[in-house]
Amino acid sequence: MDGNGRWAQARGLPRTMGHRRGVDAVHGAVRAAGDLGIRYLTLFAFSSENWRRPAQEVTELMGLLKLFIRRDLAELHREGVRVKVIGARDNLASDIRGLLEEAEHLTRDNKETTLVIAFNYGAREELARATRRIADKIALGEASPEDVTPEFMDSHMDTAGIPDPDLIIRTSGEMRLSNFLLWQSAYSEFVFMPCLWPDFDRKAFEDALNEYSSRDRRYGGLSREIAS
Ligand code: IPE
Numbered sequence: 001m002d003g004n005g006r007w008a009q010a011r012g013l014p015r016t017m018g019h020r021r022g023v024d025a026v027h028g029a030v031r032a033a034g035d036l037g038i039r040y041l042t043l044f045a046f047s048s049e050n051w052r053r054p055a056q057e058v059t060e061l062m063g064l065l066k067l068f069i070r071r072d073l074a075e076l077h078r079e080g081v082r083v084k085v086i087g088a089r090d091n092l093a094s095d096i097r098g099l100l101e102e103a104e105h106l107t108r109d110n111k112e113t114t115l116v117i118a119f120n121y122g123a124r125e126e127l128a129r130a131t132r133r134i135a136d137k138i139a140l141g142e143a144s145p146e147d148v149t150p151e152f153m154d155s156h157m158d159t160a161g162i163p164d165p166d167l168i169i170r171t172s173g174e175m176r177l178s179n180f181l182l183w184q185s186a187y188s189e190f191v192f193m194p195c196l197w198p199d200f201d202r203k204a205f206e207d208a209l210n211e212y213s214s215r216d217r218r219y220g221g222l223s224r225e226i227a228s
């Protein structure tokens, strides 16, 4: 979800207004995902590098997360959305941590769509966390080095149990991954769109899905037409 700041700047508004409109776009995207039959939607809401922003902007982003959970959790729950949060928890304020846990706990048995919120998330940090979890097990004699396969790694990532993303969409025209799901995106399709996140509406979502539908996913193998 990129481009909130530029969206605001283009209108002579403070960046915070862009973030607020960005939350509206989140609502739209979650609803659209449900309607379009997308079972897993991951949103990169706050990266482990976003702490480098001015304190006031960080506070605003934390405030918006709190507002989103307090205001919308009941509705998400009613619609059968399961919330899962990935990222580091230890350096978050306790009220934020509490809200994230509450959201996960309340919705844990829901079956419609899984909304994965990447918050205080960085892929390298996640890989380090997974490695530490595995190293701890080996140190305790609960696993051996030979157990460490890609599947074993999967099951120690924050995303354990969540399928790898088929499609990764980045808005605002930037063409980089910026420390997002490095491990899980090995065979993801990428769609980069010029549209700024607050403008990401259902039409933009459908455009990205149409682009995805035209891709030929080979996973290192051959095209279906050639292989058959
Ligand atoms: C993305 O918009 C929102 C978050 C990082 C939470 P930006 O704030 O990165 O917007 P730009 O890139 O400055 O336009």
Ligand code: MG
Pocket: 002, 003
């Ligand atoms: Mg940005």
